[in-house]
Amino acid sequence: MKPVFVLTLICVIAAALLAGANHITKDPIIEAKNRLKMEALGEIFPFEIKNVKIIKDGNTIYYEIPSANNKLRGVGIETFTDKGYGGRIDVLLGVSPAGEIYNYKVIFSKETPGLGSKLSDPEFRRQFGGKSLTDGFNWKVKKDGGDVDEITAATISSRAIVDALTKGLNLFSEKYLKGHK
Numbered sequence: 001m002k003p004v005f006v007l008t009l010i011c012v013i014a015a016a017l018l019a020g021a022n023h024i025t026k027d028p029i030i031e032a033k034n035r036l037k038m039e040a041l042g043e044i045f046p047f048e049i050k051n052v053k054i055i056k057d058g059n060t061i062y063y064e065i066p067s068a069n070n071k072l073r074g075v076g077i078e079t080f081t082d083k084g085y086g087g088r089i090d091v092l093l094g095v096s097p098a099g100e101i102y103n104y105k106v107i108f109s110k111e112t113p114g115l116g117s118k119l120s121d122p123e124f125r126r127q128f129g130g131k132s133l134t135d136g137f138n139w140k141v142k143k144d145g146g147d148v149d150e151i152t153a154a155t156i157s158s159r160a161i162v163d164a165l166t167k168g169l170n171l172f173s174e175k176y177l178k179g180h181k
Helices: 001-043 117-120 121-124 155-176
Strands: 053-057 060-067 073-083 087-095 101-109
Touching: 001 053, 001 060, 001 073, 001 087, 001 101, 073 101, 073 155, 101 117, 101 155, 117 121, 117 155
Parallel strands: none
Antiparallel strands: 053 060, 060 073, 073 087, 087 101
16 A cells, blocks of 8 residues: 555645646746747838737737827737648738738748748748738639649648638738628
8 A cells, every 4th residue: 555655645746846837837938929929020010010909809819000190000910720731820910901911920830840831931921912802812822723832842831821811811801891801
């Protein structure tokens, strides 16, 4: 009976230490993620950001960027897709008040290093700048008859980023353009 008691005691101590470590590191991890998102906002908009209004709407987070006279200058939208080669891809999408993409940043991905990770390359991202759901751009990769130049050997990842971006644009459209698609 003594070995069972010792093993139980070790398990209780280990569980307490893990719970304590989780409690201690939880807030710093959240703060670090939020800081990275704020830095990402600075990268996806072509102007300096001085103020951000964060809006949670269901499972979606919007970052409204006002101008000096309090007019909407842009909106950051946290969007995602589960269609990546490595699973989920989280994206922070920057959109103009007219519903056109400024830029985007992949904030989480398990895509293949060297291939799917090219979703973040400026050359690849540039093709989406100024595009919207209403400008006639065909939101499919060229292999599927669309306008998106896919990444060589990473077609699944390319399709996934298109899915994430169109989800984000649809969320923007529903909230800010009253459903005009």
